[in-house]
Amino acid sequence: MPDFTVMDEKPKPEIPRHREKLPGMPDFMVIAANELRGIIRQKRVVITVTLVPLLLLPLFLLGMGSFFYISEQKLQERIFNVALENGTNAEDFILYIESSENFTIINSSNPVEDISTEKLELFISFTDNFTDNVEDYLTGNITVSYSSAIPASARAKDTFINLIWDFILDERGRRLDRKEIFLFALPAEYGSFLEKGSLNATLGVMLADRGILLTGDATVSRVSTGLWEITDGLHIYRIRNASGELVLYRTLDEDILKVVDHNYLDTATTEEKSGSILGMILPYFVVIYLMSGAMSIGLDAVAGEKERNTLGTLLVNKVSRTSIVVGKIISVMVVSFVSALFTIGGLGIILAAGILFGAGGTGSAFAVFTPWVVIGLFLILIPLSTVLVSIIILVGTFARNLKEASSYMTPVFFIVIFLGIMTMSINFEISKKVYLIPIASSVFAMKDLLLGKLTVSLLLLNIIVTVLAASILIYLCVRMFKSEKILFRV
Numbered sequence: 001m002p003d004f005t006v007m008d009e010k011p012k013p014e015i016p017r018h019r020e021k022l023p024g025m026p027d028f029m030v031i032a033a034n035e036l037r038g039i040i041r042q043k044r045v046v047i048t049v050t051l052v053p054l055l056l057l058p059l060f061l062l063g064m065g066s067f068f069y070i071s072e073q074k075l076q077e078r079i080f081n082v083a084l085e086n087g088t089n090a091e092d093f094i095l096y097i098e099s100s101e102n103f104t105i106i107n108s109s110n111p112v113e114d115i116s117t118e119k120l121e122l123f124i125s126f127t128d129n130f131t132d133n134v135e136d137y138l139t140g141n142i143t144v145s146y147s148s149a150i151p152a153s154a155r156a157k158d159t160f161i162n163l164i165w166d167f168i169l170d171e172r173g174r175r176l177d178r179k180e181i182f183l184f185a186l187p188a189e190y191g192s193f194l195e196k197g198s199l200n201a202t203l204g205v206m207l208a209d210r211g212i213l214l215t216g217d218a219t220v221s222r223v224s225t226g227l228w229e230i231t232d233g234l235h236i237y238r239i240r241n242a243s244g245e246l247v248l249y250r251t252l253d254e255d256i257l258k259v260v261d262h263n264y265l266d267t268a269t270t271e272e273k274s275g276s277i278l279g280m281i282l283p284y285f286v287v288i289y290l291m292s293g294a295m296s297i298g299l300d301a302v303a304g305e306k307e308r309n310t311l312g313t314l315l316v317n318k319v320s321r322t323s324i325v326v327g328k329i330i331s332v333m334v335v336s337f338v339s340a341l342f343t344i345g346g347l348g349i350i351l352a353a354g355i356l357f358g359a360g361g362t363g364s365a366f367a368v369f370t371p372w373v374v375i376g377l378f379l380i381l382i383p384l385s386t387v388l389v390s391i392i393i394l395v396g397t398f399a400r401n402l403k404e405a406s407s408y409m410t411p412v413f414f415i416v417i418f419l420g421i422m423t424m425s426i427n428f429e430i431s432k433k434v435y436l437i438p439i440a441s442s443v444f445a446m447k448d449l450l451l452g453k454l455t456v457s458l459l460l461l462n463i464i465v466t467v468l469a470a471s472i473l474i475y476l477c478v479r480m481f482k483s484e485k486i487l488f489r490v
Contacts, residue, residue, distance in 0.1 A: 042404060049407055080156035083108035085125040090140070092131060096167050097124075102159050112267050115147050121156035122146050137175055139258050145265045149272035149451075157264065168259045175257070186239065186246035194220060194228045194239060194246075207248075212237070272452075274368045279450035282347065283443045284420035286340050290385050291392075291416050293339025295409060298332040298392035303405040306488075321481040325393065329474065333389045340381055368450060376449045376459060383466035384442040388416070390473035397480045397487065419443050435461045438469035 040046060082103050087094055097103050103122075108114045111123035123145040127133075130140040142164065146157040190203055204214060218232035226241035238249045268276075305311035314324060391412060399405035419440050435441045435458055445462040448454040480486045 078102075078152065078155075079104050080121040080152065080159065081106045081119065082122040082124055082156070082160075083111050083114070083120055085123070086128060086130070087126065089128055089132075090126040090130040090142075092134065093126070093140075093142075093167055096163055100163055103156075103163075111145060115145065115150070115153055115267050116272070118150060118152065121150075121153045122160055124160075134171060134259065140260050142260055142262045143265060144262065145267050147268040147272065148266050149268035149276040161262075164260055164262050171259045172257050175259075186248055188246055190239075191241060191246055194222070271368055275450045275452060278347075278368060279447040282344070282450060283446040285343050285347065286381070286446065287384075287388075287416055287420040287439070287443060289343040290336050290340045290381070290388050291413060294332050294336035294385070294389050294392055295413075297335050298328075298389055299396045299399075299402055299405045299409065301328045301332060302393060302396035303399045303402045304396075307401050311487075322478050325474065325477045325481050329386070329389050329393055329477070332392065333385050336385045336389055337381065340385065344377075373449055376454060377446065379459065379463060380442050380445050380449070380466075383463055383470055384439065386470040387438055387442075387466055387473060390470055390477060394473060394477050394480065397477060432458070436465055438466055441465050 079101070080103050082097065082105055084090075084094070084105060087105075094105075097105060106120070108120050108123065111120060114120035115123065125143040125145070127141040130142070134140045144157060144160060147153040186203070186206070204218075207214060214230070214232045218230060220228055220230050223229050223238075228239045230237045230239065240247050240249065302311070305314070315321070392409070395408045395412065396405050399408055416439065420443060422440070422443065434444055441462045445454060445459060448458065
């Protein structure tokens with residue numbers, strides 16, 4: 001008979017057992033405790049979950065606050081150019097402009113075009129009788145032209161409003177010194193008509209010549225000896241006999257305190273307004289969705305395969321590590337780019353509904369997307385998505401698992417959000433040196449493109465900087481993929 005020898009079985013690996021639960025401890029608490037112990041053992045995850053937010057969030061908020069403060073300071077310190085029309089008829093008001101540290105008066109032959117090209121912030125037009133009306137305790141008229149699509153012009157308008165109110169308050173103080181305001185003397189012969197309680201037609205013409213227009217139901221009444229009141233339901237005028245001379249006064253009312261009627265004319269076209277709004281919000285949302293759309297897929301493409309032990313199978317095939325990295329980057333980049341396009345499409349739905357620009361403005365809002373803008377957006381977004389996806393693949397390659405990779409991406413995501421918010425918080429002319437900073441270059445290129453300020457040279461600079469950054473990141477990814485020590489570190 002054959003001799004069957006019983007071979008010693010290899011000892012089976014001991015399956016780790018959960019610690020015995022305490023009496024009365026529910027099962028879900030046991031599971032939760034074991035999961036927490038597993039997380040705590042991963043020191044890198046603990047650090048990124050605790051210390052990184054503790055240090056990064058204050059820096060993030062401090063950086064945002066600094067940019068808002070710098071933006072505000074730049075606008076406060078800026079000297080705005082203003083041009084005047086009929087300035088010789090408003091000499092008293094012009095003194096206020098000249099004494100202000102925020103304005104300088106320049107000449108302009110085409111104010112609307114100069115405002116659009118940012119050579120001029122405001123165009124101020126005075127009526128022909130501005131000074132005479134103010135001195136006669138009537139209302140002067142000012143029309144201020146500005147562009148709401150240009151932050152400097154809009155801020156100049158707000159600053160000019162404060163200047164107008166300084167003038168109004170000073171003039172009100174002068175007018176309030178007396179309860180009755182002397183207007184002018186009247187010929188003595190009008191006294192007989194006043195005694196009869198009637199208005200002479202010549203008196204009405206004389207008042208109209210001085211800017212006092214009475215309605216058809218104006219009446220005259222005798223208050224006391226030598227004192228009459230004329231009222232038309234809107235204003236009250238008093239005529240007093242002072243030593244044989246008739247003197248016309250006006251009593252205080254709301255119109256006396258009005259002083260200046262100021263109107264504002266927005267010279268920005270609907271396309272310019274749309275570009276201004278889109279330039280503020282579109283770069284922010286596009287960058288956020290480029291990042292978020294690629295994050296889960298990009299991290300799973302490397303860190304996820306490490307957890308599933310499928311990365312090794314891919315590496316043993318006769319495919320170069322470079323091809324593997326580039327292939328993963330391209331696949332994730334396509335998803336990221338599609339996410340960005342759908343973000344723009346979602347914004348397009350809002351435009352079509354007229355939510356951002358109001359009724360009747362949607363056609364002009366879509367007119368912002370000229371062929372130059374569409375081509376420019378593609379040329380900006382493709383290199384930008386390559387940079388962001390390369391960062392995600394780089395983090396996924398370095399991390400040991402998805403949990404660790406997600407924790408590493410938290411500070412990166414904060415930085416990207418910060419760069420996106422910069423387009424919403426910076427309202428001053430920034431240095432062109434920002435185009436030398438990857439990601440920030442693309443963000444501001446999108447903003448300038450929608451505002452109509454992006455030149456071909458700046459677009460090319462953005463593409464060169466972003467492509468160079470993407471090339472460096474892809475090179476680092478390939479180097480890490482070729483390092484077994486980094487790729488399969490424990």
